[in-house]
Amino acid sequence: xxxxxxxxxxxxxxxxxAEHAVMEALWVRSPLSAAEVGEAVGGQRDWSLATVKTLxxxxxxxxxxxxxxxxxxxxxxxxxxxxxxxxxxxxxxxDRLFGGRAAPLFxxxxxxxxxxxxxxxxxxxxxxxxxx
Amino acid sequence: xxxxxxxxxxxxxxxxxAEHAVMEALWVRSPLSAAEVGEAVGGQRDWSLATVKTLxxxxxxxxxxxxxxxxxxxxxxxxxxxxxxxxxxxxxxxDRLFGGRAAPLFxxxxxxxxxxxxxxxxxxxxxxxxxx
DNA sequence: CTGATACGATTACGCCTGTAAACTGAACCC
DNA sequence: GGGTTCAGTTTACAGGCGTAATCGTATCAG
Numbered sequence: 510x511x512x513x514x515x516x517x518x519x520x521x522x523x524x525x526x527a528e529h530a531v532m533e534a535l536w537v538r539s540p541l542s543a544a545e546v547g548e549a550v551g552g553q554r555d556w557s558l559a560t561v562k563t564l565x566x567x568x569x570x571x572x573x574x575x576x577x578x579x580x581x582x583x584x585x586x587x588x589x590x591x592x593x594x595x596x597x598x599x600x601x602x603x604d605r606l607f608g609g610r611a612a613p614l615f616x617x618x619x620x621x622x623x624x625x626x627x628x629x630x631x632x633x634x635x636x637x638x639x640x641x
Numbered sequence: 642x643x644x645x646x647x648x649x650x651x652x653x654x655x656x657x658x659a660e661h662a663v664m665e666a667l668w669v670r671s672p673l674s675a676a677e678v679g680e681a682v683g684g685q686r687d688w689s690l691a692t693v694k695t696l697x698x699x700x701x702x703x704x705x706x707x708x709x710x711x712x713x714x715x716x717x718x719x720x721x722x723x724x725x726x727x728x729x730x731x732x733x734x735x736d737r738l739f740g741g742r743a744a745p746l747f748x749x750x751x752x753x754x755x756x757x758x759x760x761x762x763x764x765x766x767x768x769x770x771x772x773x
Numbered sequence: 774c775t776g777a778t779a780c781g782a783t784t785a786c787g788c789c790t791g792t793a794a795a796c797t798g799a800a801c802c803c
Numbered sequence: 804g805g806g807t808t809c810a811g812t813t814t815a816c817a818g819g820c821g822t823a824a825t826c827g828t829a830t831c832a833g
Contacts, residue, residue, distance in 0.1 A: 525790060529737070543810075559793050562811070567790090581800060582810055595738050596753045599746060602734050603755065605661070606727050611750045612763035614731060618743045619767055621728045623735065631744040633768055635751055639761055657820060675780075691823050694781070699820090713829060714780055 517588035522571040524594065530554055531564045532573065536591040540577055540584035650721055654703040661726075662686055663696045664705065668723040672709055672716035 518524075524532060534549035535541060541549065547561045565585055568574040576583040607613040618624055624632075650656075656664060666681035667673060673681065679693040697717055700706040708715040739745040747764075750756055756764075 523789095526737075527791060556791095557793060559795095560791075563791085563793075566812075580810095581798095592749075595749055596755075598734065598738060599749055600753070600755060602730065603750070605658075606730060610760060611747075611756050612760040612767075615743075615747065615760075615764050616767055617724075617728060617731055618735070619771055621732075623732060624743050624771070628742060628744040628747075629768060629771055632747045632764070635744075635748055636761060636765055636768070639751055639756070655819095659821060688821095689823060691825090692821075695822075698782075 517572045522573075524568070524571070524573060527554075528564050528568050528571075528573070529594075531561065531568060532587060532589075532591075532594065535574070535585060535587045540579075540586040542579070542582050542584055546585065650704050654705075656700070656703070656705060656726065659686070660696050660700050660703075660705070663693065663700060664719060664721075664723075664726065667706070667717060667719045672711075672718040674711070674714050674716055678717065 530550050530553060531546060534546050537549070543562050543565055544558065546565065547556070547558045550556065550561065565574065569576055569585075573587065573589055574585045575588050576585055578584075603609055603611055603614055607617075662682050662685060663678060666678050669681065675694050675697055676690065678697065679688070679690045682688065682693065697706065701708055701717070705719065705721055706717045707720050708717055710716075735741055735743055735746055739749075
């Protein structure tokens with residue numbers, strides 16, 4: 510209990526990869542207009558403004574974003590929290606590939622040298638917290 | 642260097658979720674005929690044999706499976722290793738959601754209570770190995 | 774030899790995605 | 804007030820995915 514509260518995203522609606530890039534921009538700062546979102550993602554993806562507008566609309570339809578009128582335009586705000594999205598995606602991966610258990614995932618990252626010394630240190634201290 | 646060797650999967654070809662279920666069956670046991678794959682996945686997904694055949698064909702096209710004639714039918718064998726696939730998918734997720742660093746992923750799993758006591762114990766012992 | 778079978782290959786089809794152009798209506802400038 | 808501009812809405816369209824049915828043919832039973 511305690512944690513997920515009204516997570517938006519009605520039904521089994523999922524956020525696609527392109528849509529996710531838009532969400533990231535709005536998780537960094539919101540509310541933003543379509544044009545501002547365009548600028549924000551401009552660094553990563555080379556999208557026309559039209560594309561950004563399409564993605565915003567789809568996200569609104571999916572219940573992932575709220576709109577607030579600001580004169581003749583809209584400002585967009587996330588309705589789902591990044592932590593919830595990230596948690597959901599992580600769990601999906603762990604379920605699909607590691608039978609729902611996190612240790613094998615961790616083992617995999619470790620084996621494939623995907624863990625930096627800093628990662629290891631951080632994880633270790635997290636472990637200490639968990640254990641007590 | 643040293644690690645991934647000839648990974649199959651030409652180009653940016655990706656394995657879809659349905660296709661992945663087929664791969665799992667073949668990673669458990671191979672080579673298998675289409676009918677055998679159908680039986681193997683029968684428990685998880687409720688697919689007609691036709692669907693299984695479609696997925697097998699697509700996987701062959703993508704370079705993820707090899708075929709070996711056995712009389713009038715084919716036997717299918719994975720061309721990519723499960724470890725490579727799993728590693729790739731894991732890295733994709735970590736890159737997309739955690740800036741490529743594993744510690745935040747771990748922190749997330751920990752926070753969302755996705756770690757069992759056993760997970761924690763296992764990870765701890767993995768950490769010990771890594772440290773020395 | 775001939776009909777029934779068992780396979781892979783071909784075709785189907787609607788939905789989602791990525792990527793955008795065209796349309797439409799309101800607001801603003803002269 | 805009329806044209807220009809800007810924003811959202813509608814339409815587009817190819818490619819991937821999930822899910823099959825159908826077709827063509829090689830083989831097997833009788």
